[in-house]
Amino acid sequence: MSKELIFGHQNPDTDAIVAAKAFSYLQNKLGYDTEAVALGEPNAETEYVLAHFDEPAPRVIKTAGNEVESVMLVDHNEPQQSVSDLSDLTVTHVIDHHRIANFNTAQPLWYTARPVGCTSTIITQLFDQNNIEIPAKLAGLMLSAIISDTLLLKSPTTTPEDETVVKELAKIAGVDYESYGLDMLKAGTDLDSKSDLELVDGDAKSFELGGKQVRVGQVNTVDLADVFSRQSGLEDVMKSESEAKGYDIFLLLATNILDSNSELLVVGEPKDKVEQAFGKKLNDDNRMLLPGVVSRKKQVVPPLTDAFEG
Amino acid sequence: MSKELIFGHQNPDTDAIVAAKAFSYLQNKLGYDTEAVALGEPNAETEYVLAHFDEPAPRVIKTAGNEVESVMLVDHNEPQQSVSDLSDLTVTHVIDHHRIANFNTAQPLWYTARPVGCTSTIITQLFDQNNIEIPAKLAGLMLSAIISDTLLLKSPTTTPEDETVVKELAKIAGVDYESYGLDMLKAGTDLDSKSDLELVDGDAKSFELGGKQVRVGQVNTVDLADVFSRQSGLEDVMKSESEAKGYDIFLLLATNILDSNSELLVVGEPKDKVEQAFGKKLNDDNRMLLPGVVSRKKQVVPPLTDAFEG
Numbered sequence: 001m002s003k004e005l006i007f008g009h010q011n012p013d014t015d016a017i018v019a020a021k022a023f024s025y026l027q028n029k030l031g032y033d034t035e036a037v038a039l040g041e042p043n044a045e046t047e048y049v050l051a052h053f054d055e056p057a058p059r060v061i062k063t064a065g066n067e068v069e070s071v072m073l074v075d076h077n078e079p080q081q082s083v084s085d086l087s088d089l090t091v092t093h094v095i096d097h098h099r100i101a102n103f104n105t106a107q108p109l110w111y112t113a114r115p116v117g118c119t120s121t122i123i124t125q126l127f128d129q130n131n132i133e134i135p136a137k138l139a140g141l142m143l144s145a146i147i148s149d150t151l152l153l154k155s156p157t158t159t160p161e162d163e164t165v166v167k168e169l170a171k172i173a174g175v176d177y178e179s180y181g182l183d184m185l186k187a188g189t190d191l192d193s194k195s196d197l198e199l200v201d202g203d204a205k206s207f208e209l210g211g212k213q214v215r216v217g218q219v220n221t222v223d224l225a226d227v228f229s230r231q232s233g234l235e236d237v238m239k240s241e242s243e244a245k246g247y248d249i250f251l252l253l254a255t256n257i258l259d260s261n262s263e264l265l266v267v268g269e270p271k272d273k274v275e276q277a278f279g280k281k282l283n284d285d286n287r288m289l290l291p292g293v294v295s296r297k298k299q300v301v302p303p304l305t306d307a308f309e310g
Numbered sequence: 311m312s313k314e315l316i317f318g319h320q321n322p323d324t325d326a327i328v329a330a331k332a333f334s335y336l337q338n339k340l341g342y343d344t345e346a347v348a349l350g351e352p353n354a355e356t357e358y359v360l361a362h363f364d365e366p367a368p369r370v371i372k373t374a375g376n377e378v379e380s381v382m383l384v385d386h387n388e389p390q391q392s393v394s395d396l397s398d399l400t401v402t403h404v405i406d407h408h409r410i411a412n413f414n415t416a417q418p419l420w421y422t423a424r425p426v427g428c429t430s431t432i433i434t435q436l437f438d439q440n441n442i443e444i445p446a447k448l449a450g451l452m453l454s455a456i457i458s459d460t461l462l463l464k465s466p467t468t469t470p471e472d473e474t475v476v477k478e479l480a481k482i483a484g485v486d487y488e489s490y491g492l493d494m495l496k497a498g499t500d501l502d503s504k505s506d507l508e509l510v511d512g513d514a515k516s517f518e519l520g521g522k523q524v525r526v527g528q529v530n531t532v533d534l535a536d537v538f539s540r541q542s543g544l545e546d547v548m549k550s551e552s553e554a555k556g557y558d559i560f561l562l563l564a565t566n567i568l569d570s571n572s573e574l575l576v577v578g579e580p581k582d583k584v585e586q587a588f589g590k591k592l593n594d595d596n597r598m599l600l601p602g603v604v605s606r607k608k609q610v611v612p613p614l615t616d617a618f619e620g
Contacts, residue, residue: 099418105409106615108607113421129439297418305416 003033004092005064007083008119009076010039011203014046015145017058019074019119022142023095026123027072029132034072037061039083043202045188045220049144052184053137064089075119077103080206095122098297102208117162118149124165140173147181148188151220151257157295185257189221196233200252201241207301210308212270215247218296220257227254231265231285238267249274251304255294262293277307313343314402315374317393318429319386320349321513324356324458327368328451329384329429333405336433337382339442344382347371349393353512355498355530359454362494363447374399385429387413390516405432408607412518427472428459434475450483457491458498461530461567467605495567499531506543510562511551517611520618522580525557528606530567537564541575541595548577559584561614565604572603587617 006024008016017038024036038058042050050057064071065085072093078101079086093110094103097119114122120142127134134142146166150158153166170177191199204217221227227234238250249268256262266274266286274288275281282288293299316334318326327348334346348368352360360367374381375395382403388411389396403420404413407429424432430452437444444452456476460468463476480487501509514527531537537544548560559578566572576584576596584598585591592598603609 097418099415100410100421101414103413104411106612108407108409108425109423110425111410111421111423113419115418115420302416 001031001033002070003035003068004070004072005037005061005068006034006072006074006093007037007039007058007061007064008074009081009205011043011201011205012038012040012046013043013203014049014148015119016075017042017046018049018141018145019095019123020058021055022120022123022138023072023074023093023126025135025138026127026130026132027093030130035059043188044190044193045148045184048184048187049141049148052180053140053144055137055141074123077101077113078205078207079103080208095119095126097122099301114161116159117153117155117157118146120145120149121159121162121165124169125161134169134172136173139169140175143169143173143175143177144181144184147177147184151260151294152178152181152185154260155294155298157298185220186222189257191219191221191226196230196237197241199227199230200234200237200250205296206247207304209305210273212248212273212308213246214304214308215242215245215250216253216296216300216304217251218253218255220255222256222258224254224256224261224263228263228265228287231287234265235267235286238265242268251300253290253293253296253300257294260292260294262290264288264290273307274304277303311341311343312380313345313378314380314382315347315371315378316344316382316384316403317347317349317368317371317374318384319391319515321353321511321515322348322350322356323353323513324359325429325455326385327352327356328359328455329405329433330368331365332430332433332448332452333382333384333403333436335445335448336437336440336442337403340440345369353498354500354503355458355494358494358497359451359458362490363450363454365447365451384433387411387423388515388517389413390518405429405436407432409611424471426469427463427465427467428456430455430459431469431472431475434479435471444479444482446483449479450485453479453483453485453487454491454494457487457494461570461604462488462491462495464570465604465608467608495530496532499567501529501531501536506540506547507551509537509540510544510547510560514560515606516557517614519615520583522558522583522618523556524614524618525552525555525560526563526606526610526614527561528563528565530565532566532568534564534566534571534573538573538575538597541597544575545577545596548575552578561610563600563603563606563610567604570602570604572600574598574600583617584614587613 006020020036024034027034063085064083065088070090070092074095096113207214252265316330330346334344337344373395374393375398380400380402384405406423517524562575564573
C-alpha cells in the first residue's frame with residue numbers, strides 16, 4: 001500500500017492539527033502507511049497544546065501531489081479549504097464534523113461524518129471500535145482539540161458524545177480538563193502578539209454561497225474591546241485580502257469565550273444578505289452584536305447559506 | 311423527535327429496498343422514529359427475495375416533503391438518483407457505498423460511506439457496533455442484498471468485509487447462501503417478462519459528467535443473446551427516454567452473471583467519450599464487448615468520469 005498524507009484544513013486550528021496526528025496513528029495501527037502533515041503553522045493555542053504535551057508541530061505542506069497520489073482529509077471536506085492541488089489527488093478517507101459541500105469523488109471512499117463538536121471525538125470512537133489503545137499523550141492532544149472546538153463543552157455544537165469522550169480522554173491523559181482547558185483557551189486569546197492579518201485571517205475559512213465567495217474569520221477573546229479597538233486596521237486587511245483573493249465579502253466573528261457572545265464585523269457586499277441571515281441591521285460601524293453565538297459552523301454558516309442561496 | 315423517512319435510490323434494486331428496511335429497524339432500536347419506503351416498485355429479483363422471506367414490499371413514495379421534514383438516504387447520495395423534492399428536505403443520515411457527487415448540505419450530518427460491495431454490509435457492521443441483534447428474517451434480506459450487489463461475491467466490488475458479513479448473516483438466517491444465491495440471481499434474469507423499457511431503464515441511474523446528462527442502465531442475464539436479439543426495440547426506448555428526460559447519452563450494460571462479462575449498447579452523444587473511457591471502438595451496431603466488466607460503480611462510472619471530465 002503506497003503512502004498517504006493526512007491533513008486538516010487551511011489555517012489549521014487545534015483539531016485540524018491533532019485530528020491528523022490521531023487519525024494517522026490509528027490508520028498506521030490498522031496497516032496503512034500515513035503521515036500527518038498540516039496546511040499551515042500552528043496557532044498560539046495549538047502551540048500551547050503541543051508544548052504542554054511535548055509533541056512536535058507537523059510538517060507544513062503547500063501541495064501533496066508531488067509526494068503522494070492519495071490523501072485522507074480530517075476536519076474538512078470543502079475543496080477550497082483543502083490543499084491547493086486536491087483535484088489532482090484521490091481522497092480515500094474523510095473524517096469530519098462539518099456540512100458536506102462541493103466535495104466530489106470519482107470512486108467510492110471511506111467517509112465518516114458525525115454531527116458532533118469535534119473531529120477528535122469521532123476519532124476517539126474509531127479507536128474504541130477498533131479496540132486500539134490510545135496513548136496518554138495522544139489522549140491529551142485529542143482532549144485539547146475537543147476543548148478547543150467546544151469551548152470547554154459550552155458551545156452549542158457540544159453533544160453528549162463529546163462530553164463522554166472528554167471524560168474518557170481526561171482519564172487516560174491524567175489531566176484535570178477544566179483547569180487545563182481554561183488555561184489552554186486563554187493561551188489562544190493573546191491578541192497583542194498577533195498582526196491585523198493574523199487576527200482576521202488566522203482561523204478564516206472560505207465558503208461558496210449562492211455563487212459568492214464568502215470568507216468567515218473567527219477570533220476568540222476574553223474582551224471584545226481588545227478586538228474592536230483595532231477595527232480600522234482590521235478593515236484595511238479584510239479589504240486588501242478580499243481584493244487579492246477574490247472574496248466578495250469578508251466576515252470576522254469576534255467571540256468572547258467567557259460569556260459566549262460574539263460581535264460580527266463585515267467588509268464587502270452583499271451586506272444585506274448578512275442582515276437577512278441574522279434578522280438584524282448592521283450598525284454604522286458595519287458591526288452587529290450576536291448574543292449567544294459562538295459557533296461559526298452551527299450558528300453562522302447555516303443562516304448565511306439560507307440567506308445567500310434562499 | 312419527529313418522524314423521518316428512509317429510502318434508497320430510484321429504480322430500486324434489492325439493496326436499495328433492503329438497506330432502507332434494515333437501517334430503519336436499526337435506527338428505531340436506537341430511538342429514532344423512522345419508516346422505510348421506496349422510490350419505486352421492487353424488481354423481479356427483489357420480489358423473489360421478499361417472497362422468500364415473507365416480507366412485504368415497502369410503500370412507494372413520489373415526494374417526501376408532504377410527509378416529513380427530514381430523511382435518511384441509503385445506497386445513494388447523488389440528488390438526481392433520489393426523491394424528486396430532496397432539495398426541500400434535510401438529510402440527517404446517509405449510509406452508502408458509492409462515490410460522493412453533487413451532494414451538498416447546509417448542516418453537519420451522519421454520513422457513513424465505506425468502499426465495500428453493498429450498503430447492507432455496512433449496516434450489518436453498524437448493528438454489530440451498536441450490539442443490536444439482527445432478526446433472522448432481516449439477516450436473510452441483507453444477505454440477499456449483498457449477494458445481489460456482489461453477484462455472489464464474484465464482482466470486483468467484493469471486499470473481505472462483504473465475505474465476512476455474508477457468512478455471519480447466512481448463519482443467522484439459516485440459509486445455504488450459495489444455492490439460494492444462484493436461485494435468487496436467476497430469478498432476476500427472466501427477461502422475457504420485461505418490456506423494452508423495463509429492461510433498459512429498470513435499474514438505470516443518472517450521472518452528471520462533465521456537464522452531460524449520462525444515463526447508465528444495467529441488466530443481468532445468463533445469455534447476452536437474450537438481450538441483443540431485442541436491440542432494435544431497446545434502442546428505440548433509449549432514444550425516446552433520452553428525448554423525454556433530457557439525457558445526452560444512454561448506456562445499457564448487459565451483464566452475463568455466469569461468466570462475468572458484459573456488452574455495452576450506446577445511444578446518443580458524445581460516443582467518442584465512451585470509446586475513450588474504455589480504450590476501444592464501438593462496433594457498427596453501437597455495441598462494445600467489455601470482458602470481465604460487471605460493476606457499473608467500479609468499472610464503468612469511474613472511466614466515464616475520467617473521459618467526460620478529463
